[in-house]
Amino acid sequence: MRRIVQSLFLLLFLFLFIQTESKGNDELGYPVRLFLDFDPLILISTLLSAHAAAKAFTLSIITIIITVLFGRVFCGWACPLGTLNNMVGSIRKKAAAHRGRDWYRIKYTILIAMLASALFTLQPVGIMDPLSLLIRSFSIGVYPTFNYGIRSAFDTLYASNPLGAAALSEPIFTFLKKTVLSFEQSFYNQNILIGTIFFIILGLNLVEKRFWCKYLCPLGALLGLLSRFSLLRRSVSEDCTECGACGTVCPGNAAPDQKGKWKDTECLYCWNCDDICPQNAVSFDFSGKKATAAMDLGRRRVITSALSGIAVVPFLRITPLTRANSKNPGLIRPPGSLEEREFLKRCVKCGECMKVCTTNGLQPTLLEAGAEGIWSPLLVPRIGYCEYRCTLCGQVCPTGAIKKLTLEEKAKVKIGLAMIDKGRCLPWAHATPCIMCEEVCPTPKKAIWFEKVQVRDRAGRLLTLQQPRVDLELCIGCGICETKCPVLGRPAIYVSSVGESRSKENQLLL
Amino acid sequence: MDRRRFIKLAALTGAGLSLPDGLNALAEAAETAARPDLVVAHGASPEKIVMAALDAMGGIRKFISRGDIVVIKPNIGWDRTPEQAANTNPEVVAAVVKLCFEAGAKKVKVFDRPVNDPRRCYVQSGIASAAKALGADVDYMDERKFKDMAINGQALKSWPLYSDIFEADKVISIPIAKHHGLAKLTLSMKNWMGVMGGSRRQIHQKLDESLVDLSLKIKPTLTILDAVRILTANGPQGGSLADVKKLDTVIVGFDPVAIDSYGATLFGMKGSDLGYVTIGYKLGLGQMDLTKMKIKKIQV
Numbered sequence: 001m002r003r004i005v006q007s008l009f010l011l012l013f014l015f016l017f018i019q020t021e022s023k024g025n026d027e028l029g030y031p032v033r034l035f036l037d038f039d040p041l042i043l044i045s046t047l048l049s050a051h052a053a054a055k056a057f058t059l060s061i062i063t064i065i066i067t068v069l070f071g072r073v074f075c076g077w078a079c080p081l082g083t084l085n086n087m088v089g090s091i092r093k094k095a096a097a098h099r100g101r102d103w104y105r106i107k108y109t110i111l112i113a114m115l116a117s118a119l120f121t122l123q124p125v126g127i128m129d130p131l132s133l134l135i136r137s138f139s140i141g142v143y144p145t146f147n148y149g150i151r152s153a154f155d156t157l158y159a160s161n162p163l164g165a166a167a168l169s170e171p172i173f174t175f176l177k178k179t180v181l182s183f184e185q186s187f188y189n190q191n192i193l194i195g196t197i198f199f200i201i202l203g204l205n206l207v208e209k210r211f212w213c214k215y216l217c218p219l220g221a222l223l224g225l226l227s228r229f230s231l232l233r234r235s236v237s238e239d240c241t242e243c244g245a246c247g248t249v250c251p252g253n254a255a256p257d258q259k260g261k262w263k264d265t266e267c268l269y270c271w272n273c274d275d276i277c278p279q280n281a282v283s284f285d286f287s288g289k290k291a292t293a294a295m296d297l298g299r300r301r302v303i304t305s306a307l308s309g310i311a312v313v314p315f316l317r318i319t320p321l322t323r324a325n326s327k328n329p330g331l332i333r334p335p336g337s338l339e340e341r342e343f344l345k346r347c348v349k350c351g352e353c354m355k356v357c358t359t360n361g362l363q364p365t366l367l368e369a370g371a372e373g374i375w376s377p378l379l380v381p382r383i384g385y386c387e388y389r390c391t392l393c394g395q396v397c398p399t400g401a402i403k404k405l406t407l408e409e410k411a412k413v414k415i416g417l418a419m420i421d422k423g424r425c426l427p428w429a430h431a432t433p434c435i436m437c438e439e440v441c442p443t444p445k446k447a448i449w450f451e452k453v454q455v456r457d458r459a460g461r462l463l464t465l466q467q468p469r470v471d472l473e474l475c476i477g478c479g480i481c482e483t484k485c486p487v488l489g490r491p492a493i494y495v496s497s498v499g500e501s502r503s504k505e506n507q508l509l510l
Numbered sequence: 511m512d513r514r515r516f517i518k519l520a521a522l523t524g525a526g527l528s529l530p531d532g533l534n535a536l537a538e539a540a541e542t543a544a545r546p547d548l549v550v551a552h553g554a555s556p557e558k559i560v561m562a563a564l565d566a567m568g569g570i571r572k573f574i575s576r577g578d579i580v581v582i583k584p585n586i587g588w589d590r591t592p593e594q595a596a597n598t599n600p601e602v603v604a605a606v607v608k609l610c611f612e613a614g615a616k617k618v619k620v621f622d623r624p625v626n627d628p629r630r631c632y633v634q635s636g637i638a639s640a641a642k643a644l645g646a647d648v649d650y651m652d653e654r655k656f657k658d659m660a661i662n663g664q665a666l667k668s669w670p671l672y673s674d675i676f677e678a679d680k681v682i683s684i685p686i687a688k689h690h691g692l693a694k695l696t697l698s699m700k701n702w703m704g705v706m707g708g709s710r711r712q713i714h715q716k717l718d719e720s721l722v723d724l725s726l727k728i729k730p731t732l733t734i735l736d737a738v739r740i741l742t743a744n745g746p747q748g749g750s751l752a753d754v755k756k757l758d759t760v761i762v763g764f765d766p767v768a769i770d771s772y773g774a775t776l777f778g779m780k781g782s783d784l785g786y787v788t789i790g791y792k793l794g795l796g797q798m799d800l801t802k803m804k805i806k807k808i809q810v
Binding site for chain 1: 589625626627629630631632633634638650654690691692709711712714715716717744746747748749750753
């Protein structure tokens, strides 16, 4: 029963994940960020850091209510990362030799440190929030890898066609392209780092089943704290012979085999102990009396983690990037992004925007936005530009770090400005005609205009050329000119964040 | 009457004299000879002007046979809506798809290699839904089908071109008439940029020559220049309705130079103003002198 529910949630997660892709319409048509909307950890941390939360997060109150009623059922029954941990853990047949480590407090210290720093305007939960982490890992690491593998396999069959296998493989490929594959192969910076972290998390299940859920997960910790108040409780009747069978099957290290010391905060409400009990002595009901271990994190530990969480805020911000005149001009944020300070207070680095970006231009940062902004979205125009009439990144952003824009609003938002490198541009430097940047410039009155000039080539022939200029008033910094510029390597026209409408300071023109 | 047509007519006359049922063929050939070089149809309904123009050319069955695999190549280059006149009018495309199926085509493929995101271009242009509704295959271009082909032209020696174009029984090109920053206008010859793979942006360095090279390589069965709406400035993608002019016209023909030469007049230009028309004429690709063409104008 639990496995079926878990599978359904995982499938729903994967379905919504795959639907996080343009179909050519202005809207996606599916509530693709639904899982994030139900995440109370993001709700609380965003409330602390930005004193505001996106409306959709009211849904996460449902998660809170369910946890207060039934305990950490989210972890045991719904969390897609929990389910994946379960699946990988099942490879390890051998039960833990010892009854698990006594490390469960780690996740609470992580939670406390994160929320303490959130109170002081940092937004670090996205790094470890299991849903942000999972979507990010899938978007940047797992799904592109999956696509690349499948595509290469079918391309090889198609090209070499052994024994006429392509006749069979091509219809399958077409089917996969229509269902589970992405529209195009996407490529991301940080793919190795983000993917490796994810595979390590999965691999930890081989050290101990659900290692992540037991010891590290800050959302698990939050729900654990809430489940202190849970009405659904586990009780053990007098029939218990203390055989210890339940202790071996508990995925949460909740010590079900120790009478009176059952840790309600660690229980995932999987009911394994109920199922396995030879005496049928275990039951879960609403009438049960409190027979739980006291939750003791240790005062020093709580204070230390809170203080380190607070101290990390100034520590991360002593970077020149926070000074007005040393902003990173390469940090081009998606259209609708809030002013950088406010943006970082909200962005949870879930990677939804990068997954949905039609041109693959949105990439995760490493240190471009400081350590604080790691894995937040950055437009890299040489990889992909911002499609003029596309507003999908703002639609999928769960926290409102990227505002949802209408098409009319989008057309007015500048994410930067383009400038021409006269030393590389074909008509400027090489007496060769080219109009690529002007042709693709999407503003209704083109921001790129030409000056007709007469130049002489090496042989002294007079040529009439059109040399491109950028109208800084009209340019919105979408970067299509940079993407399509035929000058390979360093482009002859490039965009920087200078002039972005979200910033008061990062301006060039009067 | 050009040489090719004369030989054809002479051969068919011979056949007509020697065979009893050759009389039909004779009549047919005579009809072909009487066919106008260009048909310019004007009227409020895009579907009706397409039908009328093709009727004036002898009817769709003259060009499409039962069982044919037909490729229709519109311009779907930009993420723009039909009113913005950056892509071929979806009603014009739909009318042609419909006629092809009526003539017994087995399969009708519609595709282009867009500049903007292909999904948005196919959907926002209205072409994907209009053509699919009539049973056409509207697929995104498959990277694997671009095959390096010899062109041996002035500017292009070889280039990866889309193999479907060459494997189809019939090809119908349906470009839209628009302003363009370098070519001045984009008409029928520039439509073939949409079947180029690789780094096609490089051809802007010798654009006029390249367009002629492509047109010498790719010979469509029929070309229908969509001028239902034309884009007069900020082309080829426009965006402002102020730059769009509604002409309610389509121009049907076979000779790309003739079509583009006529197309120039829609913008108050002459064929000789366009580099690729002049070069195409010089290389014998077609006729640019409008006075030497039989142009049939019809009002629907």
